[in-house]
Amino acid sequence: MFISVKEKFTAQQHIAPLAVLRMAFGSIMLVSVIRFLLKGWVYAFYIKPRLHFTFYGFSWVKPLGGAGMYTVFALLIITAIMVTIGLFYHAAITGFFLCFTYVELIDKTTYLNHYYFISVMAFLMIWVPANRYYSADVWRKPGLRVITVPAWCINIFKLQLILVYFFAGISKLNHDWLIAAMPLRIWLPANSQLPIIGGLLTQTWVAYAFSWFGAIFDLFIGFLLCYSSTRKPAYFLVVLFHLFTAWFFKIGMFPYIMIFVTIVFFSEQTHLRIISYLKKLIPAKSEQELDKVYILSSVKSGLIYTLLIIHFTIQLLLPFRYLLYPGKLYWTEEGYRFSWRVMLMEKGGTAFFHVKDPATGRKTEIINSQYLTQFQETQMSTQPDMILQFAHMLAQDYQKRGIRNPIVTAESYVTLNGSGTRLYIDSTVNLATQEETFGHKKWILPFHDKAQ
């Protein structure tokens, strides 16, 4: 057992899967970033909003203004191209990781698991020699070329993908998803206009079938991709599953990213075939397949091993941190992010904020749209940490307007997976004096399902 684990870590393996992963990841990132620009989202998400919801501990991350933000996105495009062709790879992937993560840290309104996934993948790719084969770097400096790398260079990506799917599967093992078929029971009928299958989507049993299939798929697909005997059908299911979700739901590039990066599970023969096909399009300098091995100095490898152990320990623990909080996870969302909980809730809310002048006792209702974009308002109204942040923004604004210690309260009504809207936040609590911490927010009212 121990030997086989060590084998998976240090045994030399052909570099081809890593080169293909580099090109797959780089090119799909290029498409994603260009799509993001063309949709006008740089402006809508990072330039237009007056206020931003930063992550806890990252309030120092600020947007750079119009020219600055477009420069960052230009850098993302350039580095994505450089990663794809493998030019100055380490600088490129490091730059890509930093720029992408910076953008994601500006505002949690735009948080998506798949953006987090991109940051994680880019981070892992910094530490591997993905440019040592069929790349511009090798063309530039033929001496860089290697044929084999330690297995961990490839297996860390497989492990990361297994974790993503597996945790996504675990998160579906709950009453709402399996027994109530929520939220698919709401989401699928909303697609009844689709050709051929539209009629089926309104059937309750279909919502159950999709829920159960989704859970089973997520739980096992990572493992099925590992074994050569199940790999091809498993990949076929990956493509099928992600294309279906792309068809039904508005989830952007995520399905295509997963279809691209799961190629890494295939054998070196498959990857060599992919590369030889690519070589017909873009020939590389013909060289003999000399058995050149990638060797790291013991200091460097020690550093990387430590980093990887820390990374995967965090990856394993983070999705379970919700257990430290009381209450229903979907309702409080304490420990919800960064846990591969994907498409699990139909949640919506309307939040009214009130600011009271303690000196006069006079009260005013806030028109949220005077502070936030529609997107920010929608996201804020169902997430307690954002509600608290907005309350602090309001307190600050009214303080500036000359009201000392303004009292800010939130009257927020939220619906979760088809429940009727109910009061979400204790509307008597002065949020201006509540601090953000990692602790439980006592002012979140408990979720009681009276209707059931």
Add this chain to the structure above:
Amino acid sequence: MRKLIYTATVAVSAFVLIQSCSKSGSGNNPGNGGGNSTGFDRKGMLNNMSNNVIIPAYTAYQTATTNLDAAITAFTTAPDAAKLTAAQAALKTAYLQWQSTSEFEFGPAGDANLSSGVDTYPTNVGQINTNISSNTYNPDLLANLSAKGLPAIDYLLFGIGADNNTILTQYTTDAAAANRKTLLGKLSAELKANAAKILTAWNGTYKSTFLNATGTDVGSSAGQMVNQLVYDYEFLKNDEIGIPAGTQSMGTVFPEKVQAYYSKISLQLLLAHLQGVLDVYTGKDGLGFDDYVASTTAKYTDGTPLNDAILKQFATAKAKLQTLTDPLSDNIKTNPTAVTAAYAELQKLTVMLKTDMPSALGILITFGDTDGD
């Protein structure tokens, strides 16, 4: 190839297996099930909406603005008391009709920014007087956005004198009478032209565009209808009662910020608007969002079917508004308790329309276009 067949077999059998499991376990009962067994006829709803709600609204609004323009032309050609009264009546009719037309600010109306040209208030009296004294009016000038449309005409027909005799002199003996008549004529002609443009678009190609966007995403017709209905309803709640009553200004009231301040029909307009929103919700006699919501198992917090709760809340809000009287600008000062009570009921309806309904239907409330995951 063999593997492909193998995969397909596995997938299909898994599907069948899960299907049989769920049928025994879920107690799926057609007519009661979450997703109804036949599915709601969204296309039928869009058909009814366009034929019986939207196009009739634009037709009536186009007629009303045509009549208003005719009455104003008659008045400015030979101003007298009777023609002033006729023009005033025509304005009220057009304003009331607008309240059940403003709900559809997507498609042709959205492209033309119809609402902001028709009903931006409080109207800018200074800008109107500048336009009169300079005898120029540029409809494309941004500053004129708050010096045009129904509110500007409301001022010019009701607000420039203590009574109709005084108002009449502004169009006869006043030094600026000629310029004033010119501006009034231009404003009503602009309203009429814009109304006609939207109606033409709906009677032309847009109707089929509307009918064919049968999805529920942001660009779909149901999605656009819900989003604009919510937007328009929030305008009703905030701009037609909340802001004048001081809910958003630490209790300082702004009576002059009511809709139709000069003709003093604010409450009448408010009630007409609420009815307009209700008509969109119910689709009048045909398929509407009420039927759509009722086709799901969605419940309100108290356990009653969501559609019943929404209809009930419409009635409650209406009843509370009916305890107020016109002119609303006086009522918000003299009867603040009743105003606050009515506002509170409108607030509850906001949550239902903005959150409960879209969530039950799987319609995204957002005016932008974003990814989820």
